[in-house]
Amino acid sequence: MSTETAKGLRQPKRANEKLFRTLGIEPVPDEKKVEEAIRHLDDFRNKLRSFVVTMENCVKCGLCADNCHTYLGTKDPNNIPAGRADLIRKAYKRYFTPQGKLFGPLVGAEELTLETLEKWYSYFYQCSECRRCSHTCPFGLDTAEITMVGRQILFWLGIGPQLHTATAGAILKTGNHMGLTKAGIIDTLEFLAEEIEEDRNGLKVEFPTDKPDSDILYIPSSVDFMLNPNTLKGAGMFFKWVGANWTMSSRITEAGNFGYLMDQTRIQREMVTRLYEECTTLGIKKIVWGECGHGWRAAKMYVASYSDLPGVAKIPMTHIHDEVAALIESGQLDLDPTRNSQKITLHDPCNYVRACGLCDQMRVIMRAVTSDFVEMTPNRERNFCCGGGSGVLFDDPAMYEYRILASNKKAEQVRETEAEVLCAPCSICKAQLYPMVKEHKLPVEVVGLIDLVGHALVFPEE
Amino acid sequence: MEQFVGQIMPYFTVAIFLGGVTWRLWRWMIPRIMHNITLSPFPGTWTAAVTWWVWQIAIFWNILKFDRALWIGAFPFHAALIAIIAGHAMGIYTLGLQFHMIAPLLVSADLSVWLSDLLGTTMGLVFLVAVLYLLYRRFTVEKVRAISSTSDFLHLFLLLTIAGLGNYMRLVPDAHTTYLEARTFMAGLFTFNPVALPQNAFFMWHFFFVQCLMIIFPFSKLMHVFGFFWMRWMVNRPFKEWAPGMPGAKVQVTK
Numbered sequence: 001m002s003t004e005t006a007k008g009l010r011q012p013k014r015a016n017e018k019l020f021r022t023l024g025i026e027p028v029p030d031e032k033k034v035e036e037a038i039r040h041l042d043d044f045r046n047k048l049r050s051f052v053v054t055m056e057n058c059v060k061c062g063l064c065a066d067n068c069h070t071y072l073g074t075k076d077p078n079n080i081p082a083g084r085a086d087l088i089r090k091a092y093k094r095y096f097t098p099q100g101k102l103f104g105p106l107v108g109a110e111e112l113t114l115e116t117l118e119k120w121y122s123y124f125y126q127c128s129e130c131r132r133c134s135h136t137c138p139f140g141l142d143t144a145e146i147t148m149v150g151r152q153i154l155f156w157l158g159i160g161p162q163l164h165t166a167t168a169g170a171i172l173k174t175g176n177h178m179g180l181t182k183a184g185i186i187d188t189l190e191f192l193a194e195e196i197e198e199d200r201n202g203l204k205v206e207f208p209t210d211k212p213d214s215d216i217l218y219i220p221s222s223v224d225f226m227l228n229p230n231t232l233k234g235a236g237m238f239f240k241w242v243g244a245n246w247t248m249s250s251r252i253t254e255a256g257n258f259g260y261l262m263d264q265t266r267i268q269r270e271m272v273t274r275l276y277e278e279c280t281t282l283g284i285k286k287i288v289w290g291e292c293g294h295g296w297r298a299a300k301m302y303v304a305s306y307s308d309l310p311g312v313a314k315i316p317m318t319h320i321h322d323e324v325a326a327l328i329e330s331g332q333l334d335l336d337p338t339r340n341s342q343k344i345t346l347h348d349p350c351n352y353v354r355a356c357g358l359c360d361q362m363r364v365i366m367r368a369v370t371s372d373f374v375e376m377t378p379n380r381e382r383n384f385c386c387g388g389g390s391g392v393l394f395d396d397p398a399m400y401e402y403r404i405l406a407s408n409k410k411a412e413q414v415r416e417t418e419a420e421v422l423c424a425p426c427s428i429c430k431a432q433l434y435p436m437v438k439e440h441k442l443p444v445e446v447v448g449l450i451d452l453v454g455h456a457l458v459f460p461e462e
Numbered sequence: 463m464e465q466f467v468g469q470i471m472p473y474f475t476v477a478i479f480l481g482g483v484t485w486r487l488w489r490w491m492i493p494r495i496m497h498n499i500t501l502s503p504f505p506g507t508w509t510a511a512v513t514w515w516v517w518q519i520a521i522f523w524n525i526l527k528f529d530r531a532l533w534i535g536a537f538p539f540h541a542a543l544i545a546i547i548a549g550h551a552m553g554i555y556t557l558g559l560q561f562h563m564i565a566p567l568l569v570s571a572d573l574s575v576w577l578s579d580l581l582g583t584t585m586g587l588v589f590l591v592a593v594l595y596l597l598y599r600r601f602t603v604e605k606v607r608a609i610s611s612t613s614d615f616l617h618l619f620l621l622l623t624i625a626g627l628g629n630y631m632r633l634v635p636d637a638h639t640t641y642l643e644a645r646t647f648m649a650g651l652f653t654f655n656p657v658a659l660p661q662n663a664f665f666m667w668h669f670f671f672v673q674c675l676m677i678i679f680p681f682s683k684l685m686h687v688f689g690f691f692w693m694r695w696m697v698n699r700p701f702k703e704w705a706p707g708m709p710g711a712k713v714q715v716t717k
Contacts, residue, residue, distance in 0.1 A: 044493075045493065046492060046493055047493050047494065047496065048493050048494070048496055049490065049491075049493040049494060049495050049496075049692075049696065050495070050496075050499055050693075050696055051493070052489065052490055052493050053490060053689055053692045053693045053696070054693070056486070056490075056683070056685060056689060057683065057685060057686045057689025057690075057692075057693065058683065058686075059683045059686050060606070060609050060610050060611075060614050060683070061525075061529075061532055061536065061606070062529075062532070062603065062605045062606035062609060063524070063525060063528055063529040063532055065605035065606075065609075066529070066605065067528050067529075071605070077605070077608035077609065080605060080608065080609055082609045083608060083609045086609060097681065098681055099678075099681040099682065103613075105611070105612070106611070106612045106613055106616075107611060107612075107613040107682075108611030108612075108613060108614075131501065134501060134697060135501055136524055136527075136528040136529075137524065138518070138522060138524050138525050138536075138690075139686060139689055139690045139693045139694065140501065140693045140694050140696075140697040140698065141689075141693055142499060142693075142697060145499065215708065215709050215710035215711070216708050216709075216710075216711075241713070242708065242711045242712060242713040243711050243712025243713060244708050244710065244711040244712075245710045245711070246708075285709045285710070286708060286709055288708070301497065301498040301499070301500075302497050302498070304498070305496060305497045305498070316704040316705070317704060318704050318706055322703075322704075322706045323706050323707075323708060325706070326706035326707065326715045327706075327713065327715055329715075330715050330716045331716075332713050332714070332715065332716065333713075353502060353503075354501055354502055355499075355500075355501065355502055356502055357502035357503055357504045357701060357703065358502075359502070359503060380503075381501075381502060381503060
């Protein structure tokens, strides 16, 4: 499957029909796609207020353009958030507004065509749902909401990236993105425990899995088991240090939620259901979330509206950064910041700072576990996306090239700090930045935040 | 023509305007706020949230922060527009005595009329310059032109026409209409006893184009006047956090 169509569109590798069928989606034939899409749009305009308000109130001021990393990197007008939303808005006006029906192109109303649907597939998978557009828009219009609608309709039509669709399959099968099995999980954790013992003077850290009567359920990112082991080790060390009665679950070993990034019905819900089933099984009193940006947003802000199980709002849920920061602020942790002495800067994961209120906590931790911290500019909720958000982590040539362009702004920010280490406390950011720092020839090491905490914790046994 | 524009059309205009706005707002209320999509940092309370909205409106804070070149057009444009609309309503109704009525001990009747004239003239010119700047921007700045459709330009031309006619009436004595003439005419409309338009072609065309604006208002992006509130109600609101602290752990948060 070629990744650049005849029209020169940049698109990720598409999942085949067989894969969609395993998810219960019968791909819609080409001749029916447009009418189905219009039907779904009609549904959304009657159900989702953020969609309608964003469709009808954009005044085309153009402020969002230079505030979006995708436009800054590609200079493609369809990557201007208002332009991206227009891919749907033009059809919305044409079919659902009197001015669109009467005046067509004069008011920016156009018929929906297969060609437009191909553009949807290209541009809604270049958007990273980072919401910097919403943060900067004079009205707060949220293009990420439009991207989500676009991706959802495409999914129902049977169009989606191989990456997201295959991951959806893994979610249904194992409750995590990497397809980790219980045996694989336990194996990896044993290995990590051995590594800690070696590195830290015989320090013994246990990583419980499926332990009943646990107070805390920790939800790690599944990719930590493969790509970011230090994050997992750091979490284990933290829980040991505070003497928590904790466990992970082999049925929901995933802080992320790729359902949130493509199918916000069946697949997103699967993760939420597993979460609460496990809490019931294991007698959990509190859920503590691991380092994942979109996953934390999907958990913190969406679990209440997505759970079908009763009592959902009663189980408190915080992020591991919330817990570490609170303990640091009350002086309860023993940390040696000189163990992380290289010049380090912090990338603010979009979903943390623009959607979850997780911002100052990261700074409290950074200042306590490192000795040479510099902020990049802009920072906090004004920071730019790494370019890989919402799973834009495609490896096919056209999209890989896109990822380099999309991370141009981030590279510029990092270079300006002259830091040696880049802290990116989110799994997708890590997965984007590991290759991107090389592509941009940045001499920085990419680490997570809890990695640094684990490293800085002073254990009496050491 | 004068009879239609001055005595019949206004009733259709107001009906379409009020009915259209109500209809669109109703269409916006049918869909639900399905999920919590607030933006962080979260305001701590509803007072803080509303203060944030008011702050955004008062100085167009986001535009000031994130696109200053737009701000120098957009802010004067809107500030002048509010002043003009308020000035029309108060000035015509009180025959220019609004400042005297607000602060009778500080502002005499004559001073009030003088101020009303001065502000009207100034704001009218500021508005015109701002519209020209925004039009120029929309034509010449690539990122803005790329997302514009014909109607985006037409809106600006309509405003240019309305403001141009208004300014012409203000600056050219022969084209002038007094507060009293305007009030008599408007009073006729409001009391459902419409009278003839003032004998001034500029006034008639100004009045006609304003009605066009009111007619297209509910069916265009001009609804952003309400859209601002509808969107910010969703994305700027307080959020109650769970307290940190892990039950059963040996080390607890003590603060």
